[in-house]
Amino acid sequence: MDFSPLTDALASKSYEKIADICDDLMLKVAAEGIVFQDEWPYVIHLLGYYYVNDINSARFLWKSIPSTIKDSRAEVVAAWKIGQHLWTRDYAGVYDAIRGFDWSQEAQALVAAFSELYTKRMFQLLMSAYSTISTQDTALFLGMNEDDAAYYVQQQGWTLDPASRMLTVKKQPLVTEQKLDPSKMQCLTEYVFHLEH
Amino acid sequence: MQSIENLVTQIQGLSSNASDITALKDYLKAAEDLLRSESTRLLSFLDQLDPSKHSLVINVCKRYKDQVLLLEAPIRGVGPMLTAIRKIQSSTEHLTTLHPEFLQLCLLAKCYKAGLSVLEDDIYEINLPRDFFLYCYYGGMIFIGQKRFRKALELLHNVVTAPMSSINAIAVEAYKKYILVSLIHHGQFSSTLPKYTSSAAQRNLKNFSQPYMELVNTYNTGKIAELETYVQTNREKFESDNNLGLVKQVVSSMYKRNIQRLTQTYLTLSLQDIANTVQLNSSKEAEMHVLQMIQDGEIFATINQKDGMVRFLEDPEQYKTCEMIEHIDSSIQRIMSLSKKLTAMDELISCDPLYLGKAGRERQRFDFDDFDSVPQKFNI
Secondary structure, three states, rough: OOOOOHHHHHOOOHHHHHHHHHHHHHHHHHOOOOOOHHOHHHHHHHHHHHHOOOHHHHHHHHOOOOHHHHHOOOOHHHHHHHHHHHHOOOOOHHHHHHHOOOOOOOHHHHHHHHHHHHHHHHHHHHHHEEEEHHHHHHHHHHOOHHHHHHHHHHHHHOOOEEOOOOOEEOOOOOOOOOOOOOHHHHHHHHHHHHHHH | OOHHHHHHHHHHHHOOHHHHHHHHHHHHHHHHHHHHOHHHHHHHHHHOOOOOOOOOOHHHHHHHHHHHOOOOOOHHHHHHHHHHHHHOOOOOOOOHHHHHHHHHHHHHHOHHHHHHHHHHHOOEEEOOOOHHHHHHHHHHHHHOOOHHHHHHHHHHHHHHHHOOOOHHHHHHHHHOOOOHHHHHHHHHOOOOOOOOHHHHHHHHHHHHOOHHHHHHHHHHHHHHHHHHHHHHHHHHHHOOOHHHHHHHHHHHHHHHHHHHHHHHOOOOOHHHHHHHHOOOOHHHHHHHHHHHHHHHOOOEEEOOOOOEEEOOOOOOOOOHHHHHHHHHHHHHHHHHHHHHHHHHHHHHOOHHHHHHHHHHHHOOOOOOOOOOOOHHOOOO
């Protein structure tokens, strides 16, 4: 089995491409009638899905893994545990699952990258959903202890009330592209003119 | 391998006229064993056959799919089947007989993403209505699996309203899923089917899906406890239809509906009040529900943990951004091309003798005043 596109992507840290590369490779290998399941990098495949937030596909992949592999390869089970917590939105549990296993060398970089990305995603979620939140909960969401979490968010402009251990969120104004392309305005004007006549 | 190449040459040679095709069919039947053993190399040989000339390619592909299912390895067929479809179709708007076969393989192999690539194409040309019927049913199931409920509803709607002289099992199963997805996506279900539905469907569909109609009634009471009891009592029925997962999603959608309804009445509400109104066990549970809805974009709100309050917000979309203009632009383009296609179809149908026959019979007698005063010689 030629895994070179996958190893290249891992080496160049193009983690967002891993899921697609694995999917295409799997179909190709299956079509050739090779029994691939024993050697398939399920851990990388699953992590690739988490990286692009496609938990649906991760679930279906897990369902298709033969039970012999689930019994014999602990790392695959550990990788799925992360997905389970993502699926049930057990935000803090994801970190436990990430840290609760001694990952193999090939998986380590991807796990670390995903962990970082997930923390960022959680931070974005907190910023959009909360106006005030306890340091305790922030720590759970960001997978850090309370002091580290407080420090992290204060770097982003949040304020801490030490007495109540409450953080006030600083919303970052959404910078959206508003420079209009004049040709688009021309198109729209023409449509409206056309529709009115 | 030698014999596969012989097969290919035979196919190429014998596909030229009708009598040869029967000879070819016999030849292919005999070669079935060979096909079975060489199924793995089928892909490369498909390249050598020009599908527009070799209609039996479809039969070969179907046999291949059956083989793959017999071997209980549906994933093997996904890649080659997709290639076959792309080769056979005259354009991406063309639905071939292989489309439903392919989608079925995707479902069995759990390669839902692969199925999506084919489902994203808009279809304007169909060979057989039956193909479209199955395509919509399998496609609906794939969209359900990917939680794209709006598209799933579209396709399931097509299955339910398809012309049929008598009710069939696929339409009934599609109707059950249609009810559930409708509840999940719209929070309501209307049991009146459109006028163009077949009378067989209008009369019979509801009778075959009684537990689901009852579910709709229970859902409409808005009472979560009643809904959960109903689901528990009828669990086996839903499980035997393989719909239990969807039914559970219906239940969780009710929490969402109830929370969304609150945004229409309140500007701010305490987490405890939300928990009480929506019948959740604690304010923490309510907080998690609201957080998940914010994450999914189903609600605009901010949670204030200090005061234990939720403030409901307006949709911040101002429709001023470049992205929005792109979106509007592409939507208008799509509608314009759809409009052109509809006009072309309308012209085609207007010239169809069957249609003209029917329309002519129903034409009313005109009065003299209905004609405009155009000189005789300009009347065609």
